[in-house]
Amino acid sequence: MSETVNTFEAQQQGRPTGPLVRGYEVIIGFETHAQLSTASKIFSRASTAFGAEPNTQACAVDLALPGTLPVMNKGAVERAIKLGLALGSHIAPRSVFARKNYFYPDLPKGYQISQFEIPVVQGGSVTFFVGEEQKTVRLVRAHLEEDAGKSVHEGSHSGIDLNRAGTPLLEIVTEPDMRSTAEAVAYAKELHKIVTWIGICDGNMQEGSFRCDANVSVRRPGEKLGTRREIKNLNSFKFMQQAIDYEIRWQIDEIEDGRKIEQATVLFDPDTGETRAMRAKEDSADYRYFPDPDLPPLVIAADWIERVKAGMPELPRAMAERYVREHGLSEYDAAQLTQSAALAGYFDQAVKAGATPKLASNWITGEMARRLNAAEIGIEAAPVKAQQLAQLVKRIADGTLPNNAARQVFEALWTGEGSDVDEIIEAKDLKPMNDTGALDKILDEVIAKNAKNVEEYRGGKEKALNALVGQVMKASGGKANPAQVTELLKAKLA
Ligand code: ADP
Ligand code: MG
Numbered sequence: 001m002s003e004t005v006n007t008f009e010a011q012q013q014g015r016p017t018g019p020l021v022r023g024y025e026v027i028i029g030f031e032t033h034a035q036l037s038t039a040s041k042i043f044s045r046a047s048t049a050f051g052a053e054p055n056t057q058a059c060a061v062d063l064a065l066p067g068t069l070p071v072m073n074k075g076a077v078e079r080a081i082k083l084g085l086a087l088g089s090h091i092a093p094r095s096v097f098a099r100k101n102y103f104y105p106d107l108p109k110g111y112q113i114s115q116f117e118i119p120v121v122q123g124g125s126v127t128f129f130v131g132e133e134q135k136t137v138r139l140v141r142a143h144l145e146e147d148a149g150k151s152v153h154e155g156s157h158s159g160i161d162l163n164r165a166g167t168p169l170l171e172i173v174t175e176p177d178m179r180s181t182a183e184a185v186a187y188a189k190e191l192h193k194i195v196t197w198i199g200i201c202d203g204n205m206q207e208g209s210f211r212c213d214a215n216v217s218v219r220r221p222g223e224k225l226g227t228r229r230e231i232k233n234l235n236s237f238k239f240m241q242q243a244i245d246y247e248i249r250w251q252i253d254e255i256e257d258g259r260k261i262e263q264a265t266v267l268f269d270p271d272t273g274e275t276r277a278m279r280a281k282e283d284s285a286d287y288r289y290f291p292d293p294d295l296p297p298l299v300i301a302a303d304w305i306e307r308v309k310a311g312m313p314e315l316p317r318a319m320a321e322r323y324v325r326e327h328g329l330s331e332y333d334a335a336q337l338t339q340s341a342a343l344a345g346y347f348d349q350a351v352k353a354g355a356t357p358k359l360a361s362n363w364i365t366g367e368m369a370r371r372l373n374a375a376e377i378g379i380e381a382a383p384v385k386a387q388q389l390a391q392l393v394k395r396i397a398d399g400t401l402p403n404n405a406a407r408q409v410f411e412a413l414w415t416g417e418g419s420d421v422d423e424i425i426e427a428k429d430l431k432p433m434n435d436t437g438a439l440d441k442i443l444d445e446v447i448a449k450n451a452k453n454v455e456e457y458r459g460g461k462e463k464a465l466n467a468l469v470g471q472v473m474k475a476s477g478g479k480a481n482p483a484q485v486t487e488l489l490k491a492k493l494a
Contacts, residue, residue, distance in 0.1 A: 014222030018179025029176035042168035043070030058162035064108035079200035089124030106149035119143035128190035243268035327357035353390035
């Protein structure tokens with residue numbers, strides 16, 4: 001929290017609280033809709049499965065037929081509790097559902113059931129890396145609500161698909177704590193990681209399971225918050241970055257041209273790369289919120305929270321801290337390895353199979369990450385399995401494989417040319433020259449040919465030895481082990 005205090009002080013003193021763009025400070029706050037991974041809807045028993053024929057998964061409750069009543073889905077509440085536990089939030093022992101009134105063709109009831117004054121999850125924070133710098137973003141709240149249906153437009157016809165109506169959502173709202181596009185995207189990635197890690201959301205952004213609204217404003221350092229515009233429904237990290245960058249440029253241009261920013265809801269068009277105003281932004285008073293008389297307050301007992309807690313997986317940050325403590329990894333490496341449960345699981349497996357943690361970490365965050373990126377696949381699909389990486393790392397640790405040879409083995413494993421590390425070393429003749437006749441012969445030749453270096457070394461010039469080691473390495477085709485060569489040379493020249 002010290003960061004927040006520093007930010008507050010800087011603001012009080014008129015200093016920038018973040019990087020400046022053309023002299024302006026950028027302020028960003030996020031509202032994220034995470035679709036909860038329950039099998040049925042939040043207030044009805046209809047299925048939430050994606051991609052069904054229109055209107056085949058909307059029951060009487062979702063259609064708002066007269067006489068129907070909503071019944072709270074316990075699984076949705078449990079998922080909200082999990083998020084609260086993961087983010088260090090207060091979980092309200094009693095929260096209230098409210099009606100948010102507005103007219104939209106895909107909203108049969110004429111209101112959306114949401115939470116307003118008393119949300120289920122309150123406060124908490126998300127901590128993550130932006131590059132190598134750590135950043136904490138505070139949460140205001142996370143509340144449960146139902147999704148609306150969809151309007152589908154085809155040619156001159158429009159239709160309504162109510163399959164999505166009543167799908168459970170958790171809307172996660174931050175303080176306006178982000179100060180750049182990079183920070184905003186890193187926050188969204190971290191939140192995405194957490195909700196999928198704890199299994200409350202499938203994280204599928206194309207299908208709309210995780211969509212973000214970015215509230216963006218700009219101001220001169222020291223000024224009070226500027227008017228924000230809200231970019232709706234960002235469903236890819238790439239679009240998120242493009243949309244926010246565009247919005248920042250646009251707002252600064254407007255102000256520089258002497259115009260005022262009007263509060264608005266805007267949409268990003270990936271085709272033009274621009275944001276476009278959709279409607280003037282409503283204020284909460286426009287929705288005439290009031291407690292929903294059809295639903296009793298949501299009461300969460302302490303022992304329920306305890307039970308949920310007991311079933312939670314180790315969280316990425318706790319896991320990263322454990323990697324630092326138990327394996328001596330740097331915080332940055334530990335954060336890289338805990339980017340996903342799958343990646344951390346892979347590292348755990350490699351270590352369990354006997355890999356030196358530091359070396360395994362270097363390979364996973366280095367060569368492996370590069371190859372996965374290039375192939376656009378996740379670690380689950382990596383052709384090199386954890387056991388194989390462990391075997392490779394063991395051969396590096398015991399001095400069998402110098403770097404260059406290790407890369408060749410990795411390549412062979414990746415392409416499927418071989419599957420057993422020792423067999424590949426054998427087949428490719430990568431075994432280092434040991435104290436065998438061949439190496440001995442090379443040593444003698446090098447010593448004979450480099451009389452000057454030998455003399456210098458014997459005369460006390462330690463550096464001359466490096467030249468000799470280099471010659472031996474060259475003559476061995478890189479297969480000798482430099483440490484061993486150094487020892488053997490010293491012995492011979494003693
Ligand atoms: P609403 O629910 O009407 O959209 P809120 O006040 O709850 O309004 O704010 C929504 C989001 O906008 C929050 O994430 C908040 O941090 C962010 N926000 C509020 N004011 C600003 C601002 N001036 N600039 C950028 N973001 C802001
Ligand atoms: Mg909003």
